[in-house]
Amino acid sequence: MTRGRFITFEGGEGAGKSTQLKRLAARLQDQGQEVVATREPGGSPGAESIRELVLKGAADRWSPVTETLLMYAARRDHIERVIRPALARGAWVVCDRFADSTRAYQGAAGGTDPGLISALESHILEDTRPDLTLVFDLPVEVGLERAHARAGTEMRFESKGSAFHERLRDGFLAIARAEPERCAVIDATGSLEAVEQAVWAAVEARLAVHG
Ligand code: Z5A
DSSP: OOOOEEEEEEESTTSSHHHHHHHHHHHHHHTTOOEEEEESSOSSHHHHHHHHHHHSSOTTSSOHHHHHHHHHHHHHHHIIIIIHHHHHTTOEEEEESOHHHIIIIIIIITOOOHHHHHHHIIIIITTOOOSEEEEEEOOHHHHHHHHHHSTTOOOTTGGGOHHHHHHHHHHHHHHHHHOTTTEEEEETTSOHHHHHHHHHHHHHHHSOOOO
């Protein structure tokens, strides 16, 4: 059995990742693929419990280092119980946020030592790495406006202030520049249809979608 494909969606707040992830999952299913659509933090029962801890409460409830460890505890459970089994049976896994969010939120924006984050990546991810990462990019104020307009979102990170969100945007773009073979930057300012086309073009160009 051929290993499936692993696509991650990354970017700042309100970039449209969740909306586009659903559209991509539907398109891949139309091509006859088994698709597992999931998210982080969360995606498995244990990781969803950690999500409750990490996303609720005051902005300074956890330090960036503690957040890093909580994200990696959740990620390991998600990898072991959902992502690896799905890839092993040949499914396409599409994941709303993954390890680059820790690099950008807790690292670039939060100030956690990049050495700690790299060590966790190698020990916890091992060879479970994305084949393609879509980095959704848009100006901070547009993203925050969209996120605030949407009902039911968790506000812990959104309340951190615009300097934090600018560092976050720079952090994601730096990851994309450093790993261009894995990452495609998606201009997230366009219409829903324009962004969907850009996502599909990146997936078709980099991964064998048909057959
Ligand atoms: N986090 C972390 O710190 N470290 C980690 O390692 C991980 C995560 C894995 C998860 O929150 C939080 O966890 C996240 C980072 C942190 N920070 N926060 N907050 P979440 O799961 O609750 O939400 P999110 O991942 O941050 O989602 P988001 O960024 O806020 O939204 P989105 O998924 O990118 O966007 P959306 O929900 O698809 O769209 C937002 C709104 O914009 C919605 O009303 C859409 O209808 C609208 N939209 C979408 N696209 C468009 C276009 N093209 N035009 C106009 N309007 C649009």
